[in-house]
Amino acid sequence: MAGAMRERFAQVACELLDEDPRTMVLLADLSVAMFDAGHRRHPHRVINFGIREQLLIDAAGGAALAGARPIVHSFAPFLIERPFEQIKISLSHQGAGAVLVSAGASYDIASGGRTHQAPADVALISTLEGWTVRVPGHPDEVDGALRAAVRGESHQYVRLSVESNSSSLITDGRPMRLLKAGKRGTVIAIGPMADRTLAATEGWDVSVVYTDRAFPWPERFLRSVISAASPVVAVVEPYLEGTSLRELHRVTRGAPLSIEMIGVAPQELRNYGTSYQHAVAHGLDVAGIKRRLESHLGQAASSWF
């Protein structure tokens, strides 16, 4: 089961091969059959290196140095964690742009165990300068995210997941959107966390912001939303808890805020099962998010007022 986001990614990437002669698709034995059509039409621009992830990233850097726009795909642990030094040196330090696209977000591959899970991928990328990380919340958001990432020459990471909202929430290409306005605080829901965050806050007088970006966030927009409510902020993030702190701090620097981060716990679960079971175990289902938000909003209210 490939997942709807990954299907859309492969489809749009093949369209981009037709439309933009700079593009190349670089693979390491994962999702290869999904690019058959693109490979038939552009045999020299769809390359499968076999199970060689260090080469996958080094070669992306080398291709960019020759003017290509590489779209590089594997599962998150093998795309980001295993060849992280290649990302640091052959893409960032080299000044060679690329579009990394992962499948298998956080606990998507729950039954695969820890080896196939990489909730810290976005945190790792956040240690490097100048990257844009896109976290589509619905398969219909993949098209726009990928096309925006491929445009230009910058460093881009698109993180696909089997978790999804019921519909696309990005309608006009803007990176953030106010889903509802309230007075008790602001909750930022990232990517696939939007539906369950809305459910958890149903009937509550809080603002809920949706974004399909891990970073960068639009400063002015977010500051105006946060300053319109009590100085209480919570982030619901589909990856390692705390990943968004750096970006939240950059955007809200100087503002006295009470902050809570709700994401994937750092502890290894050592459980298999389904992605939903993992979401529950991490407190990332509706009930878990509601519990954390209630506690935070309650504490914040008692200490602030």
Place this chain on the structure above:
Amino acid sequence: MSERPSVEYARQLMFRMTGDEKHAVAAESTFDVLWVLYTRVLRPVRSEVSGIDRFYLSKGHGPMAYYAVLAALGEVELTDVLQFGAFNGRLGHHPDGELVPGIHISSGSLGHGPGLAAGTALAWRSQGALRNRVFVLVGDGELDEGSTWEAIAAIGRLELSSIHVVVIDNGSASLGWPGGLMGRFVSEGWSSSEADSADHAAIERCLTRNSGRPSVTVIRHRSSRGDT
């Protein structure tokens, strides 16, 4: 350039950076091949052949020979050499291609050059730029890095004939390469040759041959101190 650049001048520039002629082995092992590459092989030196050449110094350690050759050819300034390793200098103990346009990759962390070259060659192939070439300089110790073998195997099987890897073999791999390095490239379909680092004519012959396959040249280097 009006005057023919002098190999002795370049060598003196290198010693200015290495500081001590007796301890210049790391830099010196690459000097001769770089000199031949830059004065006799790389286009535009050989401008009668169309296409462009890139040089990827994968082994970013001991780059003084590289800087000296670039300075002798006017690619970097003498002041850059005098500022070697300084805060505001452009030439560090490992090279940064973002600081100096004539330096084609940033390196220092070992094992990235062959993979970068693979991507460059694939991009050229997709662009139809089949006359371009990329030379990659690695050390025998650097080939300890597994990432180089991911690239060496894939370059062979993808038949990326625009790549020419130059291995400086000064016996620095801690666990050695029993049976030599050459056979490991040959079994992956590479065309191979070897030369002694002192024999400039032989190096030139090795680097200008056209085999239609990925090429490797192993340069044997004996320490000038004679203590190997």
